[in-house]
Amino acid sequence: MTKIFAYAIRKDEEPYVHEWKEAHPDVEVDFTDKLLTPETASLAEGSDGVVTYQQLDYKADTIEALDQLGIHNWSIRNVGIDNIDLKKAKELGFKLTNVPVYSPDAIAEHAAIQAARVLRQDKEMDMKLAKHDLRWAPTIGREVRDQTVGVIGTGHIGQVFMRIMEGFGAKVIAYDVFRNPVLEQKGYYVDTLDDLYAQADVISVHVPDTPENVHMINDESISKMKDDVVIVNVSRGPLVDTDAVVRGLDSGKIFGFVMDTYEGEVGIFNNDFSGKEFPDQRLADLIARPNVLVTPHTAFYTTHAVRNMVIKAFDNNLNLIKNEKPETPVDLDKEF
Numbered sequence: 001m002t003k004i005f006a007y008a009i010r011k012d013e014e015p016y017v018h019e020w021k022e023a024h025p026d027v028e029v030d031f032t033d034k035l036l037t038p039e040t041a042s043l044a045e046g047s048d049g050v051v052t053y054q055q056l057d058y059k060a061d062t063i064e065a066l067d068q069l070g071i072h073n074w075s076i077r078n079v080g081i082d083n084i085d086l087k088k089a090k091e092l093g094f095k096l097t098n099v100p101v102y103s104p105d106a107i108a109e110h111a112a113i114q115a116a117r118v119l120r121q122d123k124e125m126d127m128k129l130a131k132h133d134l135r136w137a138p139t140i141g142r143e144v145r146d147q148t149v150g151v152i153g154t155g156h157i158g159q160v161f162m163r164i165m166e167g168f169g170a171k172v173i174a175y176d177v178f179r180n181p182v183l184e185q186k187g188y189y190v191d192t193l194d195d196l197y198a199q200a201d202v203i204s205v206h207v208p209d210t211p212e213n214v215h216m217i218n219d220e221s222i223s224k225m226k227d228d229v230v231i232v233n234v235s236r237g238p239l240v241d242t243d244a245v246v247r248g249l250d251s252g253k254i255f256g257f258v259m260d261t262y263e264g265e266v267g268i269f270n271n272d273f274s275g276k277e278f279p280d281q282r283l284a285d286l287i288a289r290p291n292v293l294v295t296p297h298t299a300f301y302t303t304h305a306v307r308n309m310v311i312k313a314f315d316n317n318l319n320l321i322k323n324e325k326p327e328t329p330v331d332l333d334k335e336f
């Protein structure tokens, strides 16, 4: 009987593992909450494939351990493959899949909700309420429909964000290095980033973290933006020069900042520091500000997205085992 073994299954993923298992009575499915390491590889003994999700590195020793068990079908439930020794995986004849798109709506919706909350000064009002200060002023809101929203990057997530902001009644403009023909026809695109900076009241970045895009939001770009701009980054921490944003917040140039991703977040986000020394003073300062909304890379974290990550990864793995073409293979030949 075909067998798939899954690693690092969280409690919130378990119902979807069971769902997939029930839909595939011909496949034996087993899982652990442990990460895949050289030590835990043996848990998958006798399996035809493994399904994993972790931020820690999969080094050569982990990959060799799977190889020794004769397991070469490997499906990850997330996007990133930069923590995998792909050279070793290729050398040992692994077949790999990932899940590049699991729910753009999860991320876009989070960006839209947070941007609207910043415009309404919700956090400031919440902080006042917590002190039993129930006065209105000066915590007055700005309506989304009065804003021009500038979207940088009109891929999977940027497009959904545009649709949601239009639903609120905002004027939406966009910039992308590769224009989407449908959006182009509808006249969303401005010619340059400078045009977008000059016109937008809310600016949301939805581009990948490539070397060219590192710190694309910096002192210079912020200086080109309108006063009282709201900046949204639910994409990748390195896209934003955090110190430059802090300067913009301090000077009053920036009205508010939405931050779901942070430079150097690995090892900090998704950890509990309550009652312990907090490891990053700049982050603590941002979290404390009434006009900054920090979330620890949770934009993707919805039932819809988590279900898709699990179901798609298992589907992919079964495809690999059956020698069928999976929906989203990782081309190891292209990587090297």
Ligand SMILES: NC(=O)c1ccc[n+]([C@@H]2O[C@H](COP(=O)([O-])OP(=O)(O)OC[C@H]3O[C@@H](n4cnc5c(N)ncnc54)[C@H](O)[C@@H]3O)[C@@H](O)[C@H]2O)c1
Pocket (backbone or CB within 6 Å): 107, 152, 153, 154, 155, 156, 157, 158, 175, 176, 177, 178, 206, 207, 208, 209, 212, 213, 234, 235, 236, 260, 261, 297, 298, 299, 300, 301
């Ligand atoms: N916070 C989260 O939980 C979470 C989850 C998934 C993805 N993300 C991030 O969201 C971002 C967008 O993801 P996506 O799936 O929409 O990507 P995508 O590949 O579908 O779209 C990215 C778009 O950005 C454009 N682009 C690249 N560089 C650009 C630049 N310098 N200027 C303008 N446009 C540029 C590309 O042409 C493309 O159209 C990525 O950074 C991704 O890592 C965050």
